[in-house]
Amino acid sequence: MVAGATALFGGLYYWYPKITGKMYNETLGKIQFGVYFLGFNLLYFPMFIAWETPRRVFVYPDGLQIWHTMATVGGFILGASFLLMFYNLFVSLWRGEDVGPNPWEYATSAEWAAASPPPLENFPGVPSYATGKLEFLDEEAVTNHTESTPGAAAHGHAATDGGTATDGGAVTARAAVTATEVETAHEVGGEEHASHASFWPFLVSFGGFIAFLGLSGVRTGSVFYLSMAAIGGVATFGSLVGMTREPFHAPEMAIAERWPFERVEKMKLGMWTFLASDIVLFGAFIGSYAFVRVAYGWTAWHHDLIPAEHVTMPGLINTYLLLTSSFLVVLAMVAAERESKRGTVAALVGTFALGVGFLINKGIEWNHLFHISTETFPSGWGLSTNIASSTFYLTTGLHGAHVTIGLIICAYMTVRAWNGAYQGDDRAIEYFGLYWHFVDIVWLFLFPLFYIL
């Protein structure tokens, strides 16, 4: 595994001049390689001899002592070699010699043709190796290359959330798919969008960091943590709104291959890819639930670990609430298609209200279970009462977090719909619907698994 990491550090040395425009002390770099090599092998090679020593278990046969000691020394040497590397790379940021595009004698790949550090829009044309060496093709050459593949030139501009575009160049992606006009990504990127860089994603992650740092201490009840969670939450939300206000354009090269998704809009495909990853997330939670329940004894689980007060009804009510809200999102889409602003707003408000109802119902249910007092569970069925309670709260809690995020999006879209967005273009509502229906589908499995069976 660390052999792979070694290649990573090799890559860092290789591209450091490209990233920073500075050269480091190569002699010091070679010394680090030597120290690293020594430490690496001293750390890991004895493990081939002292194998079957599990991690974190420091009881092992006496005869293996020497190998463990060697590995420990090797670990420190390996660690020390990184001090050399960080010293070298950090100091070179200020004191390193400036380098041109290519400091390496034999590097021929395209990135070394651009200045160091590379500017935005780094290449003067489309890079091509068709002739056997690196060339930059102009627009005409690209056209000649791609004339034989009509329809490959799909490109589109749209605001991030699929609503009204703010860059004035709105081309619906449905139309763009059939477009035959050839336009290179470079041209589109160069004229209207001088910069693809946006500081919003950074602010989103920074706000998220502050929010989660605050959330980590919310249970202490300290005002410091609470206010961090609140400020971080507002910052995250504000940055997300800022990001949706920014025109979003993903350049698509005429020569790019879209198979097998050539008839699927990019934004929709992105949404589905995210949902597929979310299936894996929920799959891990539901899978671990099944795992611990099977390990415990599937049928005994319900009788031993779950109080009789944990009844089906709250789950059934929540199923009805979510199903109905899913239905309303679909109606919002239909209303937007028909350009009925009142219908769109009403359906979105209904979706929001039902989602809030879901959370309130869940809150009442949880609160009830926390405070039950029975013979088996005299002090409530809390987060850490037993394995069944923690899997229940964790899994339905993750789902509740998804509902909460959906509600924030829904509220945002309701305000936009109120201001006249989405009429005649229901795509944004459809994308939100994909997420909301997914949350609904997850509940369709959580309900039977955690309430009935």
Next chain:
Amino acid sequence: MDWKGYTVIYVVLFVFATAQAVVEFAGLVDSAYWAAFALIMVLSVIKAVGVAAYYQHLRWEPRAVTYLVLGGTVAALALTGAAAYSIL
């Protein structure tokens, strides 16, 4: 699909959800657990496929999108299956 079609789907989903609870209220979960288990899970799968096919429009999308979703599902099942190796 117009609002009438969506409404039909909604009614079916509603009825199936109720049917799942009825299976429990009728005492089937206590008397014949695994039959009830199979029935309830099959109903859940039908509901999920219904929502995905009609509300999420997978029926009308290129089949590749469905395969993308199935890929996620298979990955989740594979993870669980691989973990189950140690207890089964």
